[in-house]
Amino acid sequence: LALEHDLRAALTAVDQLSLAYQPQYDAQRRIRGFEALARWKHPQRGWIPPAEFIPVAESSGLIVELGLATLALLRRDLDAWKSLGLVCPLVAINLSWEQCRKVQHRERFLQQLKSLQLGPTEIEFELTESACFEDIDKPDSFVVMLQGLGYSLAIDDFGTGYSSLAYLRRIRCRKLKIDRLFVHGLSINADSRTLVESMVRVAHAMHMLVVAEGVELPADEAALIEMGCDLMQGFGFCKPVAPEQVAALLG
Ligand code: G
Ligand code: G
Ligand code: MN
Ligand code: NA
Secondary structure: OHHHHHHHHHOOOHHHEEEEEEEEEOOOOOEEEEEEEEEEEEOOOEEEOHHHHHHHHHHHOOHHHHHHHHHHHHHHHHHHHHHOOOOOOOEEEEEOHHHOOOHHHHHHHHHHHHHOOOOOOOEEEEEEHHHHHHHOOOOOOHHHHHHHOOOOEEEEEEOOOOOOOOHHHHOOOOEEEEOHHHHOOOOOOHHHHHHHHHHHHHHHHOOOEEEEOOOOOHHHHHHHHHOOOOEEOOOOOOOOEOHHHHHHHHO
């Protein structure tokens, strides 16, 4: 509860929250996009890991405000890069199911996108496999709504949920992000390799791009390139970095 109280305060003291950006690379090691990740610097406790504050935000409902704040931070960072003459590729923002489940929350989110002029050439969205499959069954699916506005979607943490592959036919997302659980060590683990190869084949058959998460080992990178994985993200390339460091990556 103390954390919830402090997070509520952080949402009005803008300087406590920021975004870290992790680049996504193609097979030629060119940067093709970024994933934006929320960061919270608590005035007394220092950096609080998202694994700690995101669940608090979700259970308290503060995730809705945090989502709006995240968009504002992205706008600020995009403007700063633009003023340096840099062209930033697409940035992916994570969405929790809690922040788009309710109609009034969606509307505030869409309104924020509109007023900040964050369009489909600036931003895309990541939703976990379980959130996507919960949403897609609804008559007023948020995924379908965002896609109707031209935004592209990535299914996050793919392979860790309980959904059947049949759902991929219903949800026509642009990208599939393979969870690092399957990616790490795939070059030496025959089971992981087989699973990732199958996921790449399924995704491509469905005309989706594949992003491998948590790529840390050069041998895994080589194996992923060999199996036709489109994009890679992980500590082996670059850890999530502060906005000022993005400028150096783009320049
Ligand atoms: O940055 P890190 O890898 O520690 O993130 C941990 C988790 O927090 C990830 O699952 C990520 O999707 C989630 N997360 C990070 N930033 C955001 C955010 O801005 N919004 C939401 N909803 N989740 C986020
Ligand atoms: O669930 P989501 O994919 O949004 O989580 C992203 C999280 O994964 C971030 O917290 C980020 O810091 C972390 N991450 C990114 N690359 C790597 C990696 O190579 N190894 C590990 N262990 N974590 C990573
Ligand atoms: Mn993600
Ligand atoms: Na993920």
